[in-house]
Amino acid sequence: MRRLDSLDPADAPAKSAELLGEIIGRHGSAGPMVTAMAHSPALLQGYLDLSRAMKRVKLSQALSEKVSLALQEWIGCALCLDAHTQAALKAGLSETDVSLARQGTSTDQREAALMAYAVRVLAEPASIRDEDVAELREHGWSDRIIADTVGLVALNLLTGSFNLVAGLEPAPAEQSTKEKPAHVH
Structure with a gap:
């Protein structure tokens, strides 16, 4: 159940309205997470800055998505899992790769070591x-x-934390077509 409403730029604090206007101008719309984050201009600015910065990591898009899938499985955010699954498939990963990533592993030993490290950084x-x-x-x-x-x-x-607190979930049709495996720790 949604706990934080989405804000239109007209209803958002001034800095959030400016940021939302920029996003809508570039992409035509802003998603539910971003429009809910608009309640906090500091959070929205921080998220946008970190997100842009992390696009410059040295990890390949496919490996970055594998790591994100492992992390989001642990965090438990269905909306993030759905988004990262779609991005992983678009980056060329197979359904098997996605399934293994959600379990925090890979057929590639190097990748599996990095994914295990990422989950440990998150959890402990x-x-x-x-x-x-x-x-x-x-x-x-x-x-x-x-x-x-x-x-x-x-x-x-x-x-993941924001989406869980805000009560943001994938659309019911998407959610019902994806079976969620056991939570990996």
């Missing part, structure tokens, strides 16, 4: 040790990728 960041970072490096991941992954975790936590 204090558990990350020197050995964990060394293992990522042994898999060939650079410090930039290790750092970029923390940013991807932050973005997914922000969007």
